[in-house]
Amino acid sequence: MLAYIIRRVLQSILVLFVVGLVAFAMFRFVGDPVDNMLGQERTQADIERLREQLGLDQPFVVQYWRFLEQAAQGNFGLSYRQGRPVSEILLERLPATLELAFVSGLMALLGGIALGIFTAIRRSGISANIIMTASLIGVSLPTFLIGILLIYVFSVELGWLPSFGRGEVTRIGGWTTGFLTESGLKALILPAITLGLYQMTLIMRLVRTEMLEVLRMDYIRFARARGIREKSINFRHALKNTLVPVITITGLQLGSIIAFAIITETVFQWPGVGLLFINAIQFVDIPVMAAYLMLISVMFVGINLIVDMLYFAIDPRLRVDRTAGGH
Amino acid sequence: MTEKTPVLSVRNLVVEIPTRHGILRPVDNVSYDIHAGEILGVVGESGAGKSMTGNAVVGLLDRPARITSGEILLSGQHIHTLKGEALRRLRGKMMGMIFQDPLTSLNPLLTVGDQLTETIQEHLKVGQTEARNRAIAALEEVGIPAARSRIDSYPHEFSGGMRQRVVIALALCAEPDLVIADEPTTALDVSVQAQIVALLKRLCREKGVAVMLVTHDMGVIAEAADRVAVMYAGRLAELGPVREVLTAAHHPYTAGLMASTPLASQGKERLRQIPGAMPRLGNLPDGCAFHPRCDYAQDRCRANPGPTLDTCDGRAACWFPLNTKQKDEVSA
Numbered sequence: 001m002l003a004y005i006i007r008r009v010l011q012s013i014l015v016l017f018v019v020g021l022v023a024f025a026m027f028r029f030v031g032d033p034v035d036n037m038l039g040q041e042r043t044q045a046d047i048e049r050l051r052e053q054l055g056l057d058q059p060f061v062v063q064y065w066r067f068l069e070q071a072a073q074g075n076f077g078l079s080y081r082q083g084r085p086v087s088e089i090l091l092e093r094l095p096a097t098l099e100l101a102f103v104s105g106l107m108a109l110l111g112g113i114a115l116g117i118f119t120a121i122r123r124s125g126i127s128a129n130i131i132m133t134a135s136l137i138g139v140s141l142p143t144f145l146i147g148i149l150l151i152y153v154f155s156v157e158l159g160w161l162p163s164f165g166r167g168e169v170t171r172i173g174g175w176t177t178g179f180l181t182e183s184g185l186k187a188l189i190l191p192a193i194t195l196g197l198y199q200m201t202l203i204m205r206l207v208r209t210e211m212l213e214v215l216r217m218d219y220i221r222f223a224r225a226r227g228i229r230e231k232s233i234n235f236r237h238a239l240k241n242t243l244v245p246v247i248t249i250t251g252l253q254l255g256s257i258i259a260f261a262i263i264t265e266t267v268f269q270w271p272g273v274g275l276l277f278i279n280a281i282q283f284v285d286i287p288v289m290a291a292y293l294m295l296i297s298v299m300f301v302g303i304n305l306i307v308d309m310l311y312f313a314i315d316p317r318l319r320v321d322r323t324a325g326g327h
Numbered sequence: 328m329t330e331k332t333p334v335l336s337v338r339n340l341v342v343e344i345p346t347r348h349g350i351l352r353p354v355d356n357v358s359y360d361i362h363a364g365e366i367l368g369v370v371g372e373s374g375a376g377k378s379m380t381g382n383a384v385v386g387l388l389d390r391p392a393r394i395t396s397g398e399i400l401l402s403g404q405h406i407h408t409l410k411g412e413a414l415r416r417l418r419g420k421m422m423g424m425i426f427q428d429p430l431t432s433l434n435p436l437l438t439v440g441d442q443l444t445e446t447i448q449e450h451l452k453v454g455q456t457e458a459r460n461r462a463i464a465a466l467e468e469v470g471i472p473a474a475r476s477r478i479d480s481y482p483h484e485f486s487g488g489m490r491q492r493v494v495i496a497l498a499l500c501a502e503p504d505l506v507i508a509d510e511p512t513t514a515l516d517v518s519v520q521a522q523i524v525a526l527l528k529r530l531c532r533e534k535g536v537a538v539m540l541v542t543h544d545m546g547v548i549a550e551a552a553d554r555v556a557v558m559y560a561g562r563l564a565e566l567g568p569v570r571e572v573l574t575a576a577h578h579p580y581t582a583g584l585m586a587s588t589p590l591a592s593q594g595k596e597r598l599r600q601i602p603g604a605m606p607r608l609g610n611l612p613d614g615c616a617f618h619p620r621c622d623y624a625q626d627r628c629r630a631n632p633g634p635t636l637d638t639c640d641g642r643a644a645c646w647f648p649l650n651t652k653q654k655d656e657v658s659a
């Protein structure tokens with residue numbers, strides 16, 4: 001098992017190297033930075049001197065290495081637009097995105113699993129069929145449309161919930177949270193639903209399909225033949241087996257919640273890293289874009305790693321360090 | 328033995344499956360008894376209704392199959408009318424079931440001990456420690472070595488034969504009076520098969536359990552069963568003590584089955600085959616369902632109604648049973 005973990009960690013690092021390369025390459029695509037930094041009346045000597053100063057005369061590999069070295073320390077340089085360190089700006093914005101992703105991820109997971117089980121057990125019931133039909137809407141409506149619809153109903157028509165922003169936030173150390181104030185919590189509801197709805201319907205349909213599959217297995221039949229009660233069959237015998245494949249997809253989905261947050265954050269003017277990224281694109285603020293790219297990939301890779309570890313917790317067949325009984 | 332109430336008594340059981348092309352009868356008018364400490368072997372080709380009969384008894388028929396008439400009595404009590412919760416209480420407690428494939432009939436994510444103690448606590452009023460002790464005892468009883476240390480293992484840590492022993496322990500752990508073993512040896516190695524059959528036989532004798540042993544393996548029947556029921560196209564073809572049926576079959580189908588079973592002592596002679604295939608349930612011939620494949624068929628066999636055990640000699644559903652007077656007409 002340890003060997004497996006080490007292998008997965010090494011793979012993750014490799015992925016980060018590749019993403020780092022892409023992020024680094026962005027700087028080069030937008031032309032020579034020296035042109036922008038020196039004015040019209042530059043001499044060749046000036047150019048050479050600045051190149052040497054910035055390390056741009058070094059070979060590509062050396063430059064890439066230095067970029068990674070800096071990135072690993074959280075140093076992505078200065079934002080072109082704001083003139084402040086990128087890491088500082090990102091850290092400021094990150095809590096908003098993480099809180100939003102956490103709430104909508106939790107909603108998607110709990111709601112998805114609960115509804116999935118319900119629709120699987122009551123396969124032919126009326127309410128299960130209504131939920132299944134409704135879930136089609138969740139899967140097929142684009143995120144921004146759901147957001148706008150929710151704003152129209154709950155902010156414009158009913159006036160219950162705010163249509164944009166994070167509300168009042170409380171500062172705890174370097175973290176700003178909207179969980180502690182009423183307006184912060186209210187502001188969280190619509191964006192969280194918008195971001196989580198698609199994931200929830202996806203998880204629900206997945207859980208339902210897997211659950212139906214598992215309920216047909218011999219060991220469920222055998223459990224029934226032993227007189228095990230339905231509750232235990234559904235939630236103990238079947239659910240655990242259902243979760244193994246569900247975890248894979250769910251893990252990937254949670255990663256994409258953070259990435260998809262761009263759209264939701266734009267619709268609700270949510271002051272998170274997604275909105276920051278959109279603004280950075282408009283201003284061609286390369287350091288911010290590169291840092292965002294690295295941040296998202298670190299999260300994706302990290303979540304995947306955690307998901308792989310979860311397999312071991314759930315499925316004993318993967319823990320093969322004990323010797324299996326022979327014939 | 329015949330004086331006592333049989334553990335299981337099936338009376339004129341009919342199972343029907345409604346389909347678009349009409350109603351199918353995978354089990355048609357089947358009756359038999361099983362007494363305590365007795366093993367009834369049920370044989371027949373695939374689709375003859377063997378497993379369906381077993382599933383009907385424990386109330387685990389897959390929809391849309393359902394019991395449409397007949398009675399099932401467990402120790403004299405009607406159970407075919409029970410539903411839901413009442414039936415669930417009986418399963419495991421009064422009747423256990425053993426499935427064909429030990430690789431798929433154990434939950435891979437729960438330890439063997441979890442599955443045993445849950446079943447025990449479901450049916451017997453015992454505490455956690457007592458349930459665990461009983462689970463260990465159940466594993467020891469089915470011959471799992473070092474049961475105390477293996478109880479917290481997962482199913483994948485056991486071999487196929489050992490897993491089938493675990494399955495048997497699970498079926499018996501709440502001390503049922505009846506065990507339905509549905510092809511318990513089919514998925515196992517030949518050497519392991521004999522062990523499992525011997526184990527079933529021992530448990531049946533020691534605990535006085537009534538066993539319904541469903542199989543298509545004549546060898547297993549000869550080895551384990553006291554009486555044998557031969558099924559063909561959902562109906563009973565022959566029912567009698569195993570020795571008599573195997574040595575002097577009354578029904579031509581039984582005789583055919585015996586002749587097509589390879590025996591090591593037979594040498595290299597060609598095996599006899601029964602010509603043709605079992606008719607599809609939706610397309611049964613008139614009269615005796617076996618007559619198109621029968622060497623002895625006569626006009627009466629094609630006429631309705633077909634023969635049943637009751638209308639014939641009580642042992643074989645055949646108008647012209649073999650081996651009744653001229654003993655050497657067809658030998659096994």
